[in-house]
Amino acid sequence: MLIRKLLLIVSGWLAACSHGPPAPPYSEIQATLAVLAQDYPAIAQRLEYGKSVDGRNLAVLRIATSPLRKSARSVVILGAIHGDEYMHIVDRLGIWLLSVSGKPWLRGFLARGHRIYIVPIANPDGYENWRNCRFGPRRNNANRVDLNRDFDVISTGEKRLTQPETRGLIELLEREAASVRLVMNYHCCAGALAYPGGHYKFYMPDEDKRRHVEIARELHGILWGDIEIGDWKSVVDYTGLGVAIDYFYQRHHAVSFLYEGVS
Template sequence: MERLLDIEGLALESNPVALVLPTLACLFSTITGGRKSYNGYQVLRVNLTTTRAYNTINGIYLTNTFDFLTPPNRDNPTDLVVCPEQLLPLKGLFTTLRIPYEVAVPNLEKLIQPQEIEHETIENNLRRRQSDGAMNWNAYQKLSTIQNWMEAQAHDYPQFAQTENYGTSTEGRHLKVLKISTGGDGTKPAVWLDGGIHAREWISPATVSYIANELIKIAAEGESNENYKLVNSVDWYINPNLNPDGYEYTQTDRMWRKTRSGNSGFLASAFGCIGTDPNRNWEYQWGGKGTSNNPCSQIYRGTSAASEPEVKLTQDYVYARREQIKLFLTFHAYSQMIFTPWGYDDVPIDDKEELMLVARNAAKALQSVHNTEFQSGSSPELLYAAAGGSEDFAKGKAGIKFAYCYELRDTGKYGFILPPDQIIPSGEETFAAVKSMVGDVMAYYRVPEFEQSEQIIQDLRLK
């Protein structure tokens, strides 16, 4: 059997049952039918400031036997989901090695499907019913509601809104873009927004669709709106749900992350280890750090670059518009960070100063709304390396200079189970950040309506 762990002289391959059998029990629990229950699951938060702690957790991470919400990192706490069968052996290991940890979430199910009205699912369903199925941002909406709303905007505002289905997912769902444009010959600079590439990050499609709605309101008001230049001088391509199959499946398994494509092999067929991490699957530096070749892993990179139709078709769509798109933004959760390329490794990038100026200005604009603090920098600097990500593809393959990844609210109190009453605040502050980025980027490209002070232009090193 493959060596499981060998940390500070502690070899667990001599007793693999300690971790393997509990893990298999957890895998079996995912295929029992009906809604996935997380009763008794805990989120453990481990501080990795010591070498022993980091090596231990990183060794566990590499076994692909636990769901890490945040990969091992020396500078920030590491969160992992632990099923009931795994709790005793894992906590025993931490105690033996004197690794400090805390129980961040005593019972994950109580956040997902609680008995009390104030928690996520019951409250969210109530808010959905109160809205009569109409789109709103007081609740997390189903895929059909979001996509029907997109079609409704195109129907109600044909002069500046249209939808386009640019392909279908593994299970046949539409990959749908909402384009917002006041017209022209197709040569206006454009902005790309996407959300929901990781299915369980519900705040992402909610925030992206919120921003789209704000842009539509601006376009509808016309020149009387002080922000009209955002839609009059810029085209927008917006896909709130880049992983529609995974998002739909979160109605069954709230913590599902990947796509729903099939995988071959014994583990995949026996334990339901299907799906690929779509943000490890893009065709730039595919297969590198922060990825796995194990189909049971949450960071499974797929059989090849762009093996997932959701990724391949989106790549093609963006690449075909690479000359027009000047700003590429992808939205994830959680951590409250703005990532610049490169994500695949901690390597230099020639225009780092320019990218960071735009990111820092965006973080300031975001904080000015609700005083929410975001860090700026590359993913390897702030968290971890992750190869095959979309912002790296946009920058490295499509040649889009300004490409960023947002990690939205929060920093771990709720994590992926962010309460619905935070949707609108997240939308408000993130839209402020996006407006800041658009202003800086369009000033860089000397779009007349976005001319800014000479100091800004000078800071961006525009010649």
């Protein structure tokens, strides 16, 4: 009986630890951001915004013309805020965007002073625990806090941002006076594209809802796999306060999506 139980635990552990996509060390992903900043000095910068609970450097890749222009309209892209939901997408996005930065659509976007902020791994401690199959927190940060419930809840006036990973990022965006217009927060792997509305005290006017649904339908046409579209609480079937997309929508009126990729 005991052996059977142990086998179940071990097999469960191995399944939880089998990585689909390649998962490079966090330090390697950070080094890539530094190389990109070196290779594209006119438009790419690696900006540090503090240290994680376990002391890892937190950094964002900013793609924008330097020095910054007056327009601060910004796109924010987050990956692995749940450390075990790494998709191997956001850490490649910066590389790809910079490789096509000579194309008119992106050149024009940057010439107008708009900015793109990319955080490949928003929860590095959880990511490293997941990547190395350690017993520490994987979804949460090293303080066992779910970072995607740690954003200020603007509709109730509740202040959160209690963790260095969330507080540092928001302070950086505020320092830069970024006016966030679009957010994409990558998760895995429920197969959904969710817009703000993570709890019942959240209100979104119909016009904004329509806007999100229209864009989501367009994205659905190009995203791989079958995905569900809806507000966050109906997609995951539970409610939650302090979700990043709710925060960005209410703070900046940004079009905000949580993408639950398909593995």
